[in-house]
Amino acid sequence: MELEDNVFQCPSCGGDVEYSPEQGNLKCPYCDTEFDIDALKAAEEILKRENRDEFKWEDSSFPCYDEEEGVYSYRCSSCGGEVVLSGSEISTFCPYCGENLICSGNISGALKPDFIIPFKITKEEAKKALVDYYKDKPLLPDDFSNRNHIDEIRGIYVPFWLFDAECEEKLCCRAHRTTSWPQGDYIYTTTSYYLVRREGSVTLERVPVDGSETMPDELMESIEPFDFSEAVDYKTAYLAGFYASKYDVEASSSEERANERIKKTTEDLFLFPLRARYQGLSVASSFLEMKNGRRRYVLYPVWLLNTRYGGRTYTFAMNGQTGRFVGEVPVDEKKEKKRLVLSSALFSSLFFLFFFLISLIG
């Protein structure tokens, strides 16, 4: 900014501007830009400060299962999915692919969840939601919807890591505000440039990250949120009649996803009111420092149905507490082409009729 004694560079056009003390604010002789040299220097200093986001998660110790609880791990010989069941049932089906499961032993020593949200939506309700989901889809292949596979829908307790964090955010933005007014034959526009700083703190509670490798993160995030106020202390008895997906993503591996989501929400929260205040806004720097980061291990209820069709797996998943569901079903290409041709023909005729009528009126 400062080239030599009392000569500065204009922040708008780059021209050299000489500073005379009696003037106060500087005015560029080339482009009439007015600027406050002290503020510019201060802004430069602020922007130079280097900081990095800091996420510190406490290492908490979790309770573990003991042998007496009778919780067994099962592995699917086909898809490799691993589930946990209470009681050593002789044979059961994999909730992910429908193949047989093989008991791989008691899971004593494995982490025990802190909390569990019991299923609230019954299997019948989940099945009804699935049938309704199929209804308004004219492109669904007939043999997909006709298949009698809806009974295979399974209730699974999915492991989640919950992250609590107190975040301190330091946000620094470049912003400008523009005003225009007509005067004589010209329209004048003044643009004022600012450096805006917003700092403060906010607390996030129970940000969930799916702790099961077999469950796609995208799918689990789609059926969020779960209402934690209905969570109860974990008891193995809740597992009766349901599968539980075994956690296989360590808490530390889930942190990255939690950090991303926490960062985005915090930054957006601090940025949000600025959008209304300025016409132009860009983030110059944003630093987040997290305190008292805590992790917990919970089981959330999910209804799940995987269907193989045309060499692909289509998944229906439903939040077993709120009933929110997501799904993917195949598209019948023949039906799609037929629809495309017919609807295009119909729309073309309507447009043609419309233009014809317009020409008659005009």
Next chain:
Amino acid sequence: MKRSYLVLLMLLLVLPLSARTLFMDQAGLLDEADSDVVQQSLMSLSNREGMDVVVVTTNSYGGKDSRSYADDFFDYNGYGRGVDRDGILLVHNPVAREYYFSTSGHAIEAFNDDAIDYLEEGITPFLRSGDYKGAYLKFASLAENVMEIYYSGEAFRREEGPGGFFFPAWLLVSLVLGCVSGWFYVSTLKRRHRNVSSRSDADDYLKKNSMDIVRDEEIFLYRTVSRVYRPRNNNGTSSTHVSSSGRTHGGGGGRY
């Protein structure tokens, strides 16, 4: 200047209408029968619309350019109706292959630049093919369209030029729009087959009233001022100039 060929015309402000010559075929391009047809057409149009619509043919401008010739011909032959001498005159020179439209009085406003372009586009195909009678009659009919729009209180705009329902063009447009709509409809149906979406934020997990702002400041850096010329808000523009008699004319012309 030699003006022996000029015909003396009476200036009439109101009815009864004159039998003045509105078609002056000095170049002798049309036979008598065709001349009569053009003259009748111009006459009935002029009477209907209350503006003189004149066509002059000449092989020479007598040392002037097409614009001055057209303006002077209009002024010195007393064309134009009403106090403002409303009228439009088309000069056609088959030797130079040029034409020029001169407008006067209210016709300056009625025949704005868009309207002059509209007339030019209408008559040049006829002039090129040597169908002079067709060109003059086309001029009369297009001029009528323009005057109708003017009397309806609107400014003539290029796109408002009356056009018929052109079948193949509209069929093509309908097909394109129809296919786009069909594709859009099917895409919407397909989109319903998948409603999985990842969440990149954690907005659902903000603790209520936990936000505490400790700093909220703005540092003024600099200010720029710029200005742009403000164009006048006009309903169609008419370019004008002043003729040798000191009167204002509008119009335009070109070669074919």
